[in-house]
Amino acid sequence: MEKIYLAAPYGKTDKEETFKAVNKAAAHFISKGCCVFSPITQGHAIVQENDLPDTYEFWDKHCIEFIKWCDTFVILMLDGWKDSNLEKHVIFAEGIDKDIRYVMPETI
Secondary structure (H helix, E strand, C coil), X not given: CCEEEEECCCCCCCHHHHHHHHHHHHHHHHHCCCEEXXXXXXXXXXXXXXXXXXCHHHHXXXXXXXXXXCXXXXXXXXXXXXXXXXXXXXXXXXXXXXXXXXXXXXXX
């Protein structure tokens, strides 16, 4: 079973819309038989219900551990993906030889 880390821009987006788009993408990959970790799906829900920050700095170490876990690092190319902190995680994933895929949301 392919293990996917599903990344998307979050900090400067409409967070509810991003949450919905990422969940749709996660469902797509799960329906194809993949095991998916989506930090936005998990983190957004946790932040909404608890007193935790929703910043890159707070969640970065958590994300790094799941990037180490995955086989494939998937970037959902939502608006703002090029101007987000995703590049830092892409560089980390490349450095540990992860397969990296860029996916347009329209293709899901």
